[in-house]
Amino acid sequence: MMTTNIKQMGSPLGARMVVNERDVDYFCGTSYYTLHGDPRVIAAACEATRKYGMGPGTVMASPPLVEVVARAACFFETESAQYIVSGYLGDMLLTQALSNDYDMVFVDDSSHYSVFDGIRSTGKSVITFCHLDPEDLRQKLRENLKPRQIPLVMSDGVFPMTGAIAPLREYVKALTPFEGGLLCVDDSHAVGVIGEKGQGTLEYCGVQGDNCYLAGTLSKAFGGLGGIIPGNNGLMEKVSRNVRIPVGASPPCTGAAAASAMGLKILSEHPEMRMQLWDNVAFMRNGLRQLGVDVVDSPIPIVPVTDLSGVNLKQVQHDLEEKGIVVAHVPPRSYSDAPDKESLRIAIFSTHTREQIGKLLASLAKLL
Ligand SMILES: Cc1ncc(COP(=O)(O)O)c(C=O)c1O
Incomplete structure (x- = not known):
């Protein structure tokens, strides 16, 4: 059964894809090289x-x-x-x-x-x-x-x-x-x-x-x-x-x-795909640190944003979506390792362009 808050794919998975009939920059899930959508x-x-x-x-x-x-x-x-x-x-x-x-x-x-x-x-x-x-x-x-x-x-x-x-x-x-x-x-x-x-x-x-x-x-x-x-x-x-x-x-x-x-x-x-992924991850993590967000230095493409006092992260997710950027909101304790506080889960892919990550960072700079 479908509910209105479940997002529907309208294209193969990708860094740029169709979600709910709109082209978006996609930063969710686990397909870190977007190979699920690779021709x-x-x-x-x-x-x-x-x-x-x-x-x-x-x-x-x-x-x-x-x-x-x-x-x-x-x-x-x-x-x-x-x-x-x-x-x-x-x-x-x-x-x-x-x-x-x-x-x-x-x-x-x-x-x-x-x-x-x-x-x-x-x-x-x-x-x-x-x-x-x-x-x-x-x-x-x-x-x-x-x-x-x-x-x-x-x-x-x-x-x-x-x-x-x-x-x-x-x-x-x-x-x-x-x-x-x-x-x-x-x-x-x-x-x-x-x-x-x-x-x-x-x-x-x-x-x-x-x-x-x-x-x-x-x-x-x-x-x-x-x-x-x-x-x-x-x-x-x-x-x-x-x-x-x-x-x-x-x-x-x-x-x-x-x-x-x-x-x-x-x-x-193509081991260079891993290097590209790690480069993108470093770019995102460094960018977040410049915004004052506490993120560790790590090659992992799962980038959490959490514990920001006075910021409603559900609202941030919604506002990003209005700008055509999709990230996941994780309610407290909603998954096996989900923290006690709400968070955003941003997935970085090897196929994201610098422009896409830069746009996400610029949007977060205004919303956080
Ligand atoms: C840590 C972990 N283990 C196992 C699984 C299950 O893997 P699969 O989707 O291949 O069944 C997941 C799925 O998200 C996971 O996050």
Whole structure:
């Protein structure tokens, strides 16, 4: 059912697109390279659908599904990967696959819903630690683990509303006294975006290793759809042994797989797109700082504006929209990591022009 405040697309997604029958500058969502609207991605989805049909409904793998796994393994430099219908299920797949390898889960209390649903499905004890707080994690590990029990630490790599990066290096240090301790991150907002090779938060924080795992998505930066869990053959064997998702759920449809494969191909072949994204992000963050807004220096394209006394951010969002600029307003505590106070969530894309970002900054200068 439609309601009047739900925005309708009138064109493929892009930095400039049609929303509610108007051309606008678009600064929302998670398609950080706007690959969902890229003609190459759209053509790949259409061609594959014509050639192989929709896809689900058979036990056979369509060539685009096979291609996604091969391209993902290449992108993440792993032996293989699991490709499933959603990133949401990826946390469940990963924590179930590893369930014989840990006793208790320690999770950042503002982690995504998919992280909590995933770890609850394992039936293990779950202890929360304070958001982004390695010291609290250390204390919780000390207080709760019995001798020889093995912990799994879990968190979003990058948080969806604030763009905060989890301090993974500190988490790995906190795990060192506990032999066999594991780290798993939901890296949906980081894969394709951060790290020199775009491999996500583990790469960015320099903690890639045998006991560190990620569950990502191809539904955001890569312009496709579906969960991606890169790993070595040992992890894939554990998936076959312990997880029913790959055999009990339909795979992504053929068009979505072909789009995802094309997104992986484009981001692999064009690392300069990442540089362009980081440049745009730096331009936006510097611009906001010049307006007196407190934003951290970070390559993350999720730029939050929050906690400005005397400013009604819902009104700011509305006034921007009048000028043809669309940003998201996030009410307090309205999402897994949404802060206690209202905020604007501004998504920066590699395809935004300097003029578009400059116009947004100039408009904010008048409204904040
Ligand atoms: C942190 C996080 N994890 C998982 C998901 C789910 O990913 P998908 O849309 O691929 O199911 C989202 C979706 O927004 C997310 O923000």
